[in-house]
Amino acid sequence: MEQGSNRTQPMRAKTGSAAWRKVEECWSEGKFLCVGLDPVLERLPAAIQSGDPGERIFEFNRAIVDATADLVCAFKPNAAFYEQYGEAGYRALSETIAFIKSNYPGITVILDAKRGDIGSTTEAYARAVFDVLGADALTVNPYLGEEAVRPFLERADRGLLILCKTSNSGAAEFQDAIVGDTGRPLYLVVADHVARLWNSRGNCGLVVGATYPTDLGRVRDTVGGDVPILMPGLGAQGANAELALAGRGDPSWGLIANAARSVIYASAGADFAEAARREAEKLSVDLSEALK
């Protein structure tokens, strides 16, 4: 397997994929942090507590993005937090993505929407996420299999981050089910399929929660170094980030470590943007230490 041989190389591996070009550039500068943009109106700072909900969310996001952009490899808005505000939320999501792309073109925008449907519907989702909203990457649910996801995979310039082991406490219910005579849990079978069978265009990555550091290491051992891993749940468990790079010669590659609430709600005061930056800096340092 190519992954296996790359893992022994001392040089930084590259996917060679247009989908990960921007994030690879950030990794080469030592930036592994991703900030999750998950707005909740009630938690916005007092300074942004009046006016149209969509405009308030956009104003908040813009301040967070401006304050942290030079520290991150990606921003990750989660679709649910916008959909809960209806049309105004949709507008805020659309404007947020457009703002990042036009002001920080080197930063990858991951839409965390965990989409997954049959092929003809996936085509419509691909248009919605990549063409209408303009996201660079999307989180995807693997339950329906490669054939259903194909219209996403065919967008070679866009990244797909496939759910593997999710960060929630009940993730094991199906993800840890041992599959047939492989002796492996479902999440590792998913990881293996994605790396070997889904990733012919080099645009696939995996989602593995920071809350399962041992599983993160097993996934990295399974897929080798060329498959990016989005690791949600940073903050509480950031020190375990090194495990996501287990099995690689060069640690300066491959991880998108997401923190959301701990950064964006670091302060509810007028200093919320500065506080978000301080928290992002702290996480970046922790991450660099862990990855050394």
Added chain:
Amino acid sequence: MEQGSNRTQPMRAKTGSAAWRKVEECWSEGKFLCVGLDPVLERLPAAIQSGDPGERIFEFNRAIVDATADLVCAFKPNAAFYEQYGEAGYRALSETIAFIKSNYPGITVILDAKRGDIGSTTEAYARAVFDVLGADALTVNPYLGEEAVRPFLERADRGLLILCKTSNSGAAEFQDAIVGDTGRPLYLVVADHVARLWNSRGNCGLVVGATYPTDLGRVRDTVGGDVPILMPGLGAQGANAELALAGRGDPSWGLIANAARSVIYASAGADFAEAARREAEKLSVDLSEALK
């Protein structure tokens, strides 16, 4: 198990759940058909080919709904087909749901969005789908487990249709993986968990594609008669609908049989609504025959 004992009863079983009250009423009138509202602008009839995209989609949906409402137990808009048109699409979706609820309050609106995320995000999706859009039921992806889905399950008055065996040709990749020493494929393990562990409020159902009639029978045998089954893919394979009711004494219960394109695009002419009704009538007759 309760499911097992109910299966031997000659009388129609009831979930007793507020979530399925409306659909049970329709079943008692012999209506099992669900019409999928999946708009594609290019396929709208010539009569609706100009004007604002959102208004055209709503106008089209309204005509289809008016023409078929007395034949169906549910309408099922798929979120992707609206999201692909951005804000205009969102507005059309919102107006379509509001129109059905206000004009046909006895018909269940299923939002087919296959959502699934960690708990705090699921809360936001629940608000988006049930409170903002006002859907009666939602399709849900089981990959993250019961703990993640709990904020949906706690909405006792809303239905959750959990993906079990999906209708796409590549569904087997993970769904047919044999789980541990159960000897059962993942989709049956999902069905079993949903019926035994997730369904304490009686608001869960399952999604099983009409394209896998044998698996449909196995699911019904596993969960008994009290778990509604949404069966997409009707049209080509309608004659196999009877298998969805295998294991039950009374066939006049439990099935939501969805058809989309074959109904809504039955004609591209000025008679599109009448043609949709004719096709829905034909499917209803086929379904009644199969269920006899």
